[in-house]
Amino acid sequence: MNNPKKSNKKYSDSATLIELLVCLAILSTALYPVVYMLQLSRPKHPSSQNEYLATLLAHHATETLTAKRALSPDYLPEIVSNSPVVVHKNSATPPHTLFDSLMPDGSQMNETNDSEVFWAFKPFTFSIDNYIADNNFYKVICQVNYTSNNMKSRIYFDKLISLNGSGSQANGNDSYE
Amino acid sequence: MNKKGAFKLESLLPITAALIIAVTLFACFRFYTVKLSPVSDVLDINAKYTDIVLEMRADTLITAKAVVSENKVTLVNANKENIATYAITDGKLIRTDHSKKSEKVMIDKLKTGAFWTNVKLPNLLTVRLLPADTAEIPFFTSFALRGYKHE
Incomplete structure (x- = not known):
C-alpha cells in the first residue's frame, strides 16, 4: 500500500x-x-637548466674516459672530490684531467678562451670515484655537483670498465639530493 | 502534490552525470597540456638538445673518423663511408643522413657552433652550440668515436 x-x-x-x-x-x-x-x-623548473648542463658535463666526462681508454687501455682516472670543471682564478684546485681538453687546442677552459661557456660551467664541480666491482671490472662513478635553490644536487653517470681490455659497458644514471 | 520541477528526474540524471564526467575529463586534459611559456621554452630546448645527443651518440658508435671543417663535421665509418654530416648553416644545425639521403634541422636560432677533435684526443669529438637567445643554456659535450682506429 x-x-x-x-x-x-x-x-x-x-x-x-x-x-x-x-x-x-x-x-x-x-x-x-x-x-x-x-x-x-x-615551480618553473628553475633547476632544469642546471640539471641539463650537469648531464652534458657528466656525459662529456664518461665519453672522455672512453676515448682516453681507447688510446691508453691502462688509463684509470684519479679519484677527486669537488674539483672545478673550468679554471677558476681564485681556485687552487685545477680541473680534473677528464676536463683537460675542453678547448680545440687541447687546453683547459678559462674565463678568456671561452667566456660564454665558462660562466655557464663555473657553478659546477666534479667528483669521481672508482672501485673494483668484480674481479674483472672497475666501476667508475662520474658525478657533477651543483647547487639549486640552496640545495645540493648532483648528476652521476657510472661506467663499468673491463680490466682485461676487452671493452667496457656504460650505464647512465642520475640521482638528485 | 507539489510539482518539483520542469524536468523529470530520469532526464536530468544522465545529463548531469555526463556534464560532470566531461568537465572532469577536460580539466584533467588541460592539467597535462597547459604549458606556461617559460617552462615550455626550457623543456623545448632540452628536448632539442636531447635529440642531438641521441643522434650523435648513435652515429659516433660506428664512427672511425670525424672530418672536421669550419662549422661542419662529417662522420665516416671504418669502410670510409659517410655516416652523417652535421653542419651549421644560417643559425641552424642540420643533420644529413647519407644512407637515407635525408636532412633534418636539429635546432635553429643558433648564434655560433663548432665541432672539433684535438691532438691529445683525436677520437673525441666535442660539440659546442651557442643559442642566439643568451638566456638559454649552451650545448657543450663530447662523443667518443668508438670505431676509431690508430693510423
Whole structure:
C-alpha cells in the first residue's frame, strides 16, 4: 500500500539528489580555474637548466674516459672530490684531467678562451670515484655537483670498465639530493 | 502534490552525470597540456638538445673518423663511408643522413657552433652550440668515436 507521507519524502529526497548533482557539476566546472591556479603556482623548473648542463658535463666526462681508454687501455682516472670543471682564478684546485681538453687546442677552459661557456660551467664541480666491482671490472662513478635553490644536487653517470681490455659497458644514471 | 520541477528526474540524471564526467575529463586534459611559456621554452630546448645527443651518440658508435671543417663535421665509418654530416648553416644545425639521403634541422636560432677533435684526443669529438637567445643554456659535450682506429 502507498503511504502518501512516504511518497512525499521520496520526492523530497529526489530533489536533494538533483541539487547534489548540480552542485557537483558546478564544482567540476570550478575545477578548471583551480587546476589553472595550480599550474601557475608550480615551480618553473628553475633547476632544469642546471640539471641539463650537469648531464652534458657528466656525459662529456664518461665519453672522455672512453676515448682516453681507447688510446691508453691502462688509463684509470684519479679519484677527486669537488674539483672545478673550468679554471677558476681564485681556485687552487685545477680541473680534473677528464676536463683537460675542453678547448680545440687541447687546453683547459678559462674565463678568456671561452667566456660564454665558462660562466655557464663555473657553478659546477666534479667528483669521481672508482672501485673494483668484480674481479674483472672497475666501476667508475662520474658525478657533477651543483647547487639549486640552496640545495645540493648532483648528476652521476657510472661506467663499468673491463680490466682485461676487452671493452667496457656504460650505464647512465642520475640521482638528485 | 507539489510539482518539483520542469524536468523529470530520469532526464536530468544522465545529463548531469555526463556534464560532470566531461568537465572532469577536460580539466584533467588541460592539467597535462597547459604549458606556461617559460617552462615550455626550457623543456623545448632540452628536448632539442636531447635529440642531438641521441643522434650523435648513435652515429659516433660506428664512427672511425670525424672530418672536421669550419662549422661542419662529417662522420665516416671504418669502410670510409659517410655516416652523417652535421653542419651549421644560417643559425641552424642540420643533420644529413647519407644512407637515407635525408636532412633534418636539429635546432635553429643558433648564434655560433663548432665541432672539433684535438691532438691529445683525436677520437673525441666535442660539440659546442651557442643559442642566439643568451638566456638559454649552451650545448657543450663530447662523443667518443668508438670505431676509431690508430693510423
